[in-house]
Amino acid sequence: MRVEVRFYGFVRDVLANTAFSLEMPAGSKLRDLLSESIKNSSERLRDRLFTSSGDLEANVQIFVGATQSTSLEEVVADRLESSEVKIFVLSATAGG
Amino acid sequence: MFDVVRPQEDVWIPTTCGLCYSVCALKVHRVNGTVVKIEGNPDSATNRGRLCPRGVSGIMALYNPDRVDVPLKRTNPQKGLYADPGWVEITWEEALDTIAARLKKIRQEDPRKLLLTGTVTTQDEVPFAKIFAMAFGTPNGWNSGAGNHCGTAEHLYGGLLHASWAKQPDPDHCRYLLNFGTASGFGSYYCVTGMSQRVAEARVRGMRHVAIDPFLSPSAEKADEWIPIRPGTDGAFALAMLCVMLHELNIYDGEYLKHHTNAPYLIGEDGLYVRDVSDGAPLVWDSAAGMAKCFNAADIQDFALEGEFTVNDAPARPAFAVLKEHVKPFTPEWAESITTVAAATIRRIATEFSQEARIGSTIALDGKVLPYRPVAVAYFKGAQGHKNALLNCMALELLPEIVGASNVPGGLLGMNSCSLGYPGTDSPKWTPKADRDGLLVAGYWPSQPPPYPPKEVRKPDSIDLRAMIPSCPGSSGALPVVMADPEKFKVPYAIEMNFHVGANHLMTFADPDAIAQNFKNIFQASFALFLDEATYFSDIVLPASSYLERLSHTADWMASNTPVGEWCYHVRQPVVDPIAQRRSACEVILELVERLEMRDEFYALVNLILKLKEPHTLDPSRFHSWEEIVDRRYKSLFGDNHGLDWFKEHGLLKWPKKVEEVYWKSFSRARVPIYFEWFKKLGWSVRDMAQQMEIDLDTSAFQALPEWRPCRSHQENSPNYDLYAIYYKFPMQTFSGTYDNPWLDEVSSLDRFAYGVAINTDTARRKGIKEGDWIEITSISTAKMIRGRAALTEGIHPEVIAIAGCGGHWSKYLSIASQEGKGLCFEWLVPVGLDNLDIPSLTQDLCVKVKVAKAG
Secondary structure, X not given: OEEEEEEEEOOOOOOOOOEEEEEOOOOOEHHHHHHHHHHHOOOHHHHHHEOOOOOEOOOEXXXXXXXXXXXXXXXXXXXXXXXXXXXXXXXXXXXX | OOOOOOOOOEEXXXXXXXXXXXXXXXXXXXXXXXXXXXXXXXXXXXXXOOOOHHHHOHHHHHHOXXXXXXXXXXXXXXXXXXXXXXXXXXXXXXHHHHHHHHHHHHHHHOHHHEEEEEOHHHOOOHHHHHHHHHHHOOOOEEEHHHOOOOOHHHHHHHHHHHOOOOEEEOOOOOOEEEEEOOOEOOOEOOOHHHHHHHHHHHHHHOOEEEEEOOEOOOOHHHOOEEEOOOOOOHHHXXXXXXXHHHHHOOOOXXXXXXXXXXXXXEEOOOOOEOEOOOOOOEXXXXXXXXXXXXXXOOOOOOEOOOOOEEEOOEEEEEHHHHHHHHHOOOOHHHHHHHHOOOXXXXXXXXXXXXXXXXXXXXXXXXXXXEEOOOEEEEEOHHHHOOOOHXXXXXXXXXXXXXXXXXOOOOOEEEOOOOEOOEOOOOEOOEOOEEOOOOEEEOOOOOOOOOOOOOOOOOOOOOOOOOOOOXXXXXXXXXXXXXXXXXXXXXXXXXOOEEEEEOOOOOOOOXXXXXXXXXXXXXXXXXXXXXXXXXXXXXXXXXEEOOOOOOOEOOOOOOOOOOOOOEEEEEOEOOOOOOOOOOEOXXXXXXXXHHHOOOHHHHHHHHHHHOOOOOOOOOOOOOOOOHHHHHHHHHHHHHOHHHOHHHHHHHOEEEEEOOHHHHOHHHHOXXXXXXXXXXXXXXXXXXXXXXXXXXXXXXXXXXXXXXXXXXXXXXXXXXXXXXXXXXXXOOOOOOOOOOOOOHHHHHHHHOXXXXXXXXXXXHHHHHOOOOOOOEEEEEEOOOOOEEEEEEEEEOOEOOOEEEEEOOOOOXXXXXXXXXXXXXXXXXXXXXXXXXXXXXXXXXXXXXXXXXXXXXXX
16 A cells, blocks of 8 residues: 655654655554654654654644544554545744 | 816725734725724724724824835844944845745755744734744744743643633623733733723723732722732732631632542642552542542542542542642731731732632523632733742632632633634634543644643754743743753754744843844844834845735634624735835745745645635645635635625624633533642653753742742842832833834823833932933843833832833834833843743743932
């Protein structure tokens, strides 16, 4: 299963390429996809995506196709409406 | 011979004000293409047709001859506070070519080298610029309000206790307002004009207003009672009130504490929650069952608030019992020597407040019976702008929580914590939620993510220490410290460019000399209305359109709407075409996106953050104009019938607020902390990280319960430096941005406090100072001196001088503001440094000791 992965936001300093394509086994979960993305790019990406206990950071949002994902345990193929997964790493630039 | 007489244009155009962050609705009268008058829009629920002096004066901001009309570049390579940049006119093409080239280089090297600075009066442009910064790949931003204007720690508690950036007393039902030094409801803060009317009506209705403030300020002078207090000691006053309430009066709202706070959560000897061994949930003690249960167990018959129990073979007490014992030593007598307020006065105020809370009473609204707790506590920069901000604010926040006056009728209300959306589309929608510990998580927060649950402590990756200290809720006071020496803080890059959207950061944080050091060696591109002091450090200045010349949908946000009554969403639209070569920052950002070839990333983030819905999402295969984006935002929120054209014609869309939105607490399962357990744990993590990073950081203020700690100024006791200098907001001016307005100058000149220095009559006499004398004020912390005219009054604490607003400009390009005697720049007195910050919230301390003498 080929998945197009696109990262947006506060990641450019840790990713040489913010868009790439990954071959994932059938039944892969989003957690697997992110792990593979880290392996494929940079270990520094892990800190941007996960807490030390392995939860998704609160400022990270993932969309499979047009639908926002709510769990890393979702099987990508179950939800796949297109071959694209978008991962947004939002940064809190300033306040009031 | 005469030309044919053309019909006279004579129109009134609905739009919004942009001279502060309250977003009052306007009707602008345009005749033959010229704005001749600005009035409040009576249709708006925000300001109900009224305007403050600033709003009326906007016409002069539009036509001020000091405005920047063309793109400029500097010719003087030397940057300094007083070094004339030597501006020359350039084309827009050259300006954008230069800026885009810089941005491209930085994005290739390391996008974090870009800093975004803005301010809250560019509230409609900065959010869009933030999306740009995010897509660019930088986490670095700074609102200049982080200095003397912003309520940093106050916003933190807004998020933790009210699911909201800001909060207000319930103007419809409050009967007793304790106002710790804020002009909320009187002349500043959010929804200023609307709340001023509503609070005035509340006073007519009989609401008692007690102002606790070093200065008989424009708000304190409207109080039923003014209690002068030593600056920075509000927390001690509040602690003493808590002591009286819990130990002398035994008044607290037990039902509220049991069901809406973490008061029953069991606390172990280590100060942390006692948790269930299997699922980790915090435990409570069920008095009826005589056993510990998870806080959310369905069969709890009665939550214990007091007592000591053995749980998991160790002693444990409910958080309320720990709090109660904690505040016992903080008697009014203890507080008297700190605050200078008589113990009997504190005791009386605590009694009045507690009794007026009417614990146990209810009120029926729209057929729903709700608790009625008609007391509130208001504070903002004055009480919280201190080194002990986190703990000061905590004590103040606990007052309404203990009596249950939080987000119920009569009490303290979050400014729109809950939005169920416009009927028909259910947008915009946000509701407070509970995390796995049962504690409140804000449904909406202006930046990502909300302060609770706290993010993990990380090594510094931004220039403001917020990764390491995630309890800072907004702009960080650490930014100028880290920016000056990133290596010391192990930040692996230095800022190279400031993308500057309308802030005057040189005058609105602290010592301008120290701030100048940070900005003199970086490239700065500025959208500017005026060539103010910040632009002395700009390489390129772009002529910004004012709020009367530009389009936006983002002027409204959660804290611009009134907390009661009706929701109201407005349009900000140009009432005249931009004069000369002025342009909207949002339009220019879209052009830069094209030049940087980052359309795909930018549009994806715009779709996400503006919550654009199909079929209104942006398509990266083609360019979308700013007008189109605004239209799509409105349609995504309010349906296809309410696009930009509809808003341009009607000006605003409003609908009634539901009881469940305004008084949401009774309908929510989320609990709020009265014991801030996670602060304690976070403090340990911050301490460990600081040690690992070899950063000298005092983390002792990360406490679960309030204390009073002295500010630097309380400990700087030199015989000559015998007075405290404080800053306060003045209703005639907004920050530093309005001092060049001739109408506001005229009206300010009529008030001796607007440009003068308030000093106690007896204190002045002792120093040989008479009314109107020029006096010199020297800071013990910065050794800098500022000058102003003495305004003698008995309405100020004898240990204090008070300076209004943010005047004292020196830019040669501001023909009115930079004249001598047009106010003082308080920031010269305030040092920059970590030792001048409240570390948990990264709030700047504005309490400073000064020497005052008659000018020679």
